[in-house]
Amino acid sequence: MNITSQIQPHVPASPIQETQHKGVEAIPAKEPSCSETAKVFPKLTDTEMLIETAKVVAEQLKGSDGGLNDWELPCNLTPLHIACLAGDMELLKLATADDIFQEYIDQQTSAADADADADATANAATANAATASPEGNNEVGALQPIATNHDTALHFALLTGWDKGALALMEELDVQDKLKNTINDRGESLFSLAARHSSLEVVRRLCDHFQANENYREYLFHKSEHQRTLLHCAVDQDGPEVFDYLQEQQISATREMIKDSANDQDNQLRMLPRTTLDDKDRNGNTPEKLAEMKVGLLCVQQFRDNPKLLEQVRLSGSSPWLDYFFQDMTDLMEPRSWAPPWGERPWCNLV
Numbered sequence: 001m002n003i004t005s006q007i008q009p010h011v012p013a014s015p016i017q018e019t020q021h022k023g024v025e026a027i028p029a030k031e032p033s034c035s036e037t038a039k040v041f042p043k044l045t046d047t048e049m050l051i052e053t054a055k056v057v058a059e060q061l062k063g064s065d066g067g068l069n070d071w072e073l074p075c076n077l078t079p080l081h082i083a084c085l086a087g088d089m090e091l092l093k094l095a096t097a098d099d100i101f102q103e104y105i106d107q108q109t110s111a112a113d114a115d116a117d118a119d120a121t122a123n124a125a126t127a128n129a130a131t132a133s134p135e136g137n138n139e140v141g142a143l144q145p146i147a148t149n150h151d152t153a154l155h156f157a158l159l160t161g162w163d164k165g166a167l168a169l170m171e172e173l174d175v176q177d178k179l180k181n182t183i184n185d186r187g188e189s190l191f192s193l194a195a196r197h198s199s200l201e202v203v204r205r206l207c208d209h210f211q212a213n214e215n216y217r218e219y220l221f222h223k224s225e226h227q228r229t230l231l232h233c234a235v236d237q238d239g240p241e242v243f244d245y246l247q248e249q250q251i252s253a254t255r256e257m258i259k260d261s262a263n264d265q266d267n268q269l270r271m272l273p274r275t276t277l278d279d280k281d282r283n284g285n286t287p288e289k290l291a292e293m294k295v296g297l298l299c300v301q302q303f304r305d306n307p308k309l310l311e312q313v314r315l316s317g318s319s320p321w322l323d324y325f326f327q328d329m330t331d332l333m334e335p336r337s338w339a340p341p342w343g344e345r346p347w348c349n350l351v
Contacts, residue, residue: 054085080153111148158193196233231287239320
């Protein structure tokens with residue numbers, strides 16, 4: 001996630017005792033405490049501002065004795081949450097070395113202790129949503145304070161795309177048998193966040209862990225806020241690797257479910273969709289439509305109308321998402337001109 005240098009974290013100012021008398025020096029300002037800085041968390045609705053503030057709090061949490069200064073933070077936040085928002089491996093290691101770490105590793109944030117300002121923010125979000133266009137993406141959940149949405153620390157590691165921290169947390173959670181596909185108040189599961197923000201390595205690790213779970217296919221077909229499937233989320237990636245991998249997993253999971261069901265005499269299971277490629281989000285867009293919009297609808301249509309352009313672009317270099325569309329268009333080209341290294345699209349060979 002790109003953080004602009006103009007963003008300033010919310011750090012409450014400390015009163016400075018000054019005097020106008022000559023010869024008397026002003027008393028230096030006292031640095032705000034961790035708890036004072038953290039008071040703003042129940043009010044923040046902007047992800048970048050949340051991350052910048054977490055970076056400040058992360059430094060304040062590190063004690064001079066090599067331990068942690070405080071576990072008591074608003075919204076049920078823990079140093080683990082702060083470390084994952086800030087991308088701070090030093091703080092994450094300090095937290096995991098703490099004696100009470102096991103009790104907090106899967107703790108979810110909460111709005112239980114949010115102050116009146118946070119309530120006012122939520123009320124404003126409700127008012128805005130009431131007048132919003134039904135085609136828009138400004139539901140109430142999108143404007144509520146992020147730190148009150150029942151996220152675990154792992155949710156935040158995935159949200160910020162901090163792959164190293166996410167993998168470390170998943171390993172610890174797995175050891176304690178606490179790695180669950182938790183869903184926050186925005187309907188975002190671990191898979192939803194990983195599909196949008198994380199590397200293929202993290203997505204593979206999640207799939208490997210949950211593959212034996214009886215609800216695995218349900219996890220892969222989950223829809224979050226605005227009816228977004230995992231494939232809708234994966235379009236936000238810079239390239240189609242996660243997008244393709246999740247399609248393969250959806251097809252595989254569906255096949256396994258059909259194969260393992262001996263009582264499907266009416267072939268009802270065989271009618272199930274193999275992927276969520278055709279599912280539409282709240283705005284009526286399928287994942288592939290969003291991908292086309294990402295590379296430019298006009299550009300894609302030009303290639304379909306004039307296949308010779310494919311070879312020219314291929315030789316000059318192209319974007320990863322444009323390469324994805326080449327897979328659909330190679331049948332328009334001369335067989336000798338190019339054989340795609342990835343072979344067939346995974347959804348061509350169904351049960």
